[in-house]
Amino acid sequence: MSQEVNLKNLPLGISTLDKLRGSDCVYVDKTHLALKLIKQPGAFFLSRPRRFGKSLFVDTLKEIFEGNEKLFEGLYIHDKWDWSRKFPVIKIDFADGVL
Template sequence: MAELKLFPIGIQDFERLRKDGCYYVDKTDLVYKMTHTNNYYFLSRPRRFGKSLLISTLRDYFLGKKELFEGLAIEKLEKEWKKYPVFHLSFAGNKFTDLKSLQ
């Protein structure tokens, strides 16, 4: 009997999603396209539409975590898997309604 996969409800971290074996709609071909063109992108989506997961996916891609992308479209597209320094800030979980909470 095949093992059931979980739906990644509330999971916003690409590495955790992949290591936990959750369902994942593979859009890594779009990640590859975004990172290999000279275009600017404005990523505007409603709440709970995967913005944090996309940023997490980009972070892991730029960190060169090839093993997380096994079986996904980008695995066949990317040939070099370079590692880049990544500075990742997350504003999730806070409201930042005043200067003190932002600091």
């Protein structure tokens, strides 16, 4: 009597919230941490080992500041953020080693 369990895939190699939310992969909502970070004054250094979601977290912050409300439907931050306010975002990607 074995039951088949359908598990979601891990989001390996996905570093943008848009792609992740559009896929059928596991997503752990960390928008409560993003909101907490946004409300703290000062500068921050995100230091985590490789493949620990730094790029995805920074992309999540970008999407919040750009006001992409649809991506956050059903997530913690959805009803706690003023989506009518948008902020310009400059993204510099060092992943390929080219500027």
